[in-house]
Amino acid sequence: MLFSSTLLILLGIAGVQADLKNKLAYPNGLHEKVDAGILEHTNPEQHNIKKWNNDLIPSGCKVRFTELGIDPKDTEVYNITYAHGCLQSWIFCRAKNSPVDIKTMASLFGRLPLHMRALVRHPISVPDDSCSALAYTDRGDILFKGNCKTPSVWIHETGHQMDAMLKPSDAESGSQAWKTALSKDSCVPDSYANVNAIEDFAQVTVIALFKVIRGFIPKPSDPGCFNNQLNRILDKYRAKYLIYGGICEGKVPPSRFVKKDAQDRLALEEEDRNKVVACGVKFADE
Numbered sequence: 001m002l003f004s005s006t007l008l009i010l011l012g013i014a015g016v017q018a019d020l021k022n023k024l025a026y027p028n029g030l031h032e033k034v035d036a037g038i039l040e041h042t043n044p045e046q047h048n049i050k051k052w053n054n055d056l057i058p059s060g061c062k063v064r065f066t067e068l069g070i071d072p073k074d075t076e077v078y079n080i081t082y083a084h085g086c087l088q089s090w091i092f093c094r095a096k097n098s099p100v101d102i103k104t105m106a107s108l109f110g111r112l113p114l115h116m117r118a119l120v121r122h123p124i125s126v127p128d129d130s131c132s133a134l135a136y137t138d139r140g141d142i143l144f145k146g147n148c149k150t151p152s153v154w155i156h157e158t159g160h161q162m163d164a165m166l167k168p169s170d171a172e173s174g175s176q177a178w179k180t181a182l183s184k185d186s187c188v189p190d191s192y193a194n195v196n197a198i199e200d201f202a203q204v205t206v207i208a209l210f211k212v213i214r215g216f217i218p219k220p221s222d223p224g225c226f227n228n229q230l231n232r233i234l235d236k237y238r239a240k241y242l243i244y245g246g247i248c249e250g251k252v253p254p255s256r257f258v259k260k261d262a263q264d265r266l267a268l269e270e271e272d273r274n275k276v277v278a279c280g281v282k283f284a285d286e
């Protein structure tokens, strides 16, 4: 199921809900159930932060900033190289006035398993009054607006990338297997999950990773009420994406480097083509 970016952002702001289920496993949201535990029981992968000192920017970041009305000249670009796994760095971008500094970004991303990180092209941060986030699922960018400093939000957006694998039209959340799992279950995790199958997949991913980290899930309102969704994700993704460690495989390469202040029509058009945004949901419990 694909939406235009505009439609999804409107849905997010208006809080319109499709209501997949009448029952929620965690009526107060995932934040209070998972974030403290994840912070306590993971360590950020060690990393090195290098700031770019030229007038270049990855074209993906440039387009994300430009469409949000942020001048690329007011942004910074960093190479983040993690100690294990991929020798290649991840290229992060942030607006200079974003409330989330680069250390926090690199550290939160470094709490994700290597193989989930490999699905992400550019982590991006921009200012806003409260935390909301987007995943550009046909190219691998994850974009955080506002003060998004909790692991669950970062896992959620990376979960969208795991769902789509750069091909949103074939996303797991749109599959018969996911529909079947949903139909067998009596609840979804929380109200974000209830928005649609795409958000549901991303929220169940947060719980699945919590289970890999802790060995159990936070106690739901009704035990087992979303087990088919949870087990589907664990069966399909646990070994390949949710387990920590491993070697660098299939890391999404960075986008082409362009000048911050010049037009590079080809690179920018490439970035705009067929864009699919998976999520415009506000994280109200931040």
Ligand SMILES: *[C@@H]1O[C@H](CO)[C@@H](O)[C@H](O)[C@H]1NC(C)=O
Pocket: 050, 051, 052, 053, 079, 089, 254
């Ligand atoms: C960042 O990484 C890119 C390769 O992706 C490299 O070309 C560039 O020189 C690096 N910049 C810094 C400041 O380390």
